[in-house]
Amino acid sequence: MGRIMGVNTVKVSAGDAYEVLYAGWQAQKTGAMLASYMLHGRPGVGKTQMVQHLSDAIGARLFDLRLTTIEPQDLRGLPYYDHAAGKTTWYRPEDLPDDPETPSVLFLDELTAASPYLQPTVYGLLQERRVGRHRLPDSVFIVAAGNTVEDGAIAYEMNTALSDRLLHLHVEAVATDWLDNYAVPRGLHPAVIAFIKTRADLLETTEAALDQGHMIACTPRSWERVSDILNAIEERKLRNILVAGTVGDAVAADFALVADDIAATVQVTQMLEADRKRRIALYPATMHGLNALIYGLVGVLNARNAPDVIDIMADIRKLADLRDEGEFSRMPLGELCTYGFETLIRKGLDQGLEQAFLGSRAYRAYAEERKAAGLA
Structure with a gap:
């Protein structure tokens, strides 16, 4: 049996993870850094709320894709035959942002629970910011999230080809952070x-x-x-x-x-x-x-x-x-x-x-x- 790989990075509170994502967005907006981020953490730790909070803070439209509910063609689109050009082309899916002027957050939730057949399609989004001929504009900030095998949730091992395309944040629940930055303000x-x-x-x-x-x-x-x-x-x-x-x-x-x-x-x-x-x-x-x-x-x-x-x-x-x-x-x-x-x-x-x-x-x-x- 293969060895289970852990998330070998420092654990951070949800508040610290949010600050990292916000700094990453600021760096992307100025052209200093373009990256995709992965939030690891147990179910219910606040990953989804964090991304929603980020979207609200930067005035972005949130595209929330639950990868356990979609098929590869939902990301790639569907082919049709262009008779005039004499070749097959693709309809772009509406669930991917394409406005270069308006900030957007593309949230690929439940990445580690998605079918392994979907992962190759996701690779292009995370590494090259494209699926087929559709390329994401630089106004799109990409965040993925998922649980690990050890969390007791449904999860597949993340292979190294996928892992290498991401900046990883391991989110844990910290009471003082949750109280001060979430429970009390809400x-x-x-x-x-x-x-x-x-x-x-x-x-x-x-x-x-x-x-x-x-x-x-x-x-x-x-x-x-x-x-x-x-x-x-x-x-x-x-x-x-x-x-x-x-x-x-x-x-x-x-x-x-x-x-x-x-x-x-x-x-x-x-x-x-x-x-x-x-x-x-x-x-x-x-x-x-x-x-x-x-x-x-x-x-x-x-x-x-x-x-x-x-x-x-x-x-x-x-x-x-x-x-x-x-x-x-x-x-x-x-x-x-x-x-x-x-x-x-x-x-x-x-x-x-x-x-x-x-x-x-x-x-x-x-x-x-x-x-x-x-x-x-």
């Missing part, structure tokens, strides 16, 4: 974000599931689906069944405890509507709850409620003095507040809310405390 449910912040090991469990013979694994994609379930299904019993069918029963049981705690204690809307005295009593007294509160505040931030959101965030660091519960004295409230403000400020800058922070007495007091402690 406004995933605070319970999901809070859970993964404290259980980073459960963001991606494909390898463990394979070792245990389990069908269901946790992936960034499945956690996004859990967020959708929480937003769509109110009845707890039905919600828990759906979550178990998404991330597995053991993880779902752990998550349910966190979700129930957050549902019972995190009251962002009520806190925004209350005066400061009443707000203090509404802060959750658990780490899960405070993490969820932070992400809830980030999610609702806008120009109208910014002063109240900033005040609520600033008081997190003072909870040990403002509330009698001993739990707060054992929590890293300063670190939570700092992380909360860092995340909140990123959201605020995107919305043009700089003045809301500069004009906030609570934020200035927080910033001055950090400066006095040598942390600014």
Whole structure:
């Protein structure tokens, strides 16, 4: 039996892979480098979302070809006989970009799961940027993606002739990257974000599931689906069944405890509507709850409620003095507040809310405390 070849390059987070692709596009646009890229990674790690994000960022039209669903003629086109020329020629397929003026991203998804009979047709696209007589303009950025044999997905070994035509990126799930660059900006449910912040090991469990013979694994994609379930299904019993069918029963049981705690204690809307005295009593007294509160505040931030959101965030660091519960004295409230403000400020800058922070007495007091402690 032949030896299974691994992807012998450094593993990178989805955020780093995106930065590499964006830099590659910039280099291609200036004529400095013309290349095709291959994203390796387990199912659900975020490869497809990354390419969609890139297309949106560069204002490109996305041509998404799932190679497991097409035949060689779908790429090459179909022949017809040109009677006037006395020869056979080819109709160009509509799924390939041909506009030299408009940026396009050609995404060849599930490359490693495609039939080996299709791979020779793909070679020309990846190496020579052409199929038959049809040549891709330089305005087209080419990205392929696929799983490996070790991932438990359907995959063929990539032969060296195909591998040599690509720049390879091995994408892995990294909790901090996923939280900061995907989950928080997209406004995933605070319970999901809070859970993964404290259980980073459960963001991606494909390898463990394979070792245990389990069908269901946790992936960034499945956690996004859990967020959708929480937003769509109110009845707890039905919600828990759906979550178990998404991330597995053991993880779902752990998550349910966190979700129930957050549902019972995190009251962002009520806190925004209350005066400061009443707000203090509404802060959750658990780490899960405070993490969820932070992400809830980030999610609702806008120009109208910014002063109240900033005040609520600033008081997190003072909870040990403002509330009698001993739990707060054992929590890293300063670190939570700092992380909360860092995340909140990123959201605020995107919305043009700089003045809301500069004009906030609570934020200035927080910033001055950090400066006095040598942390600014």
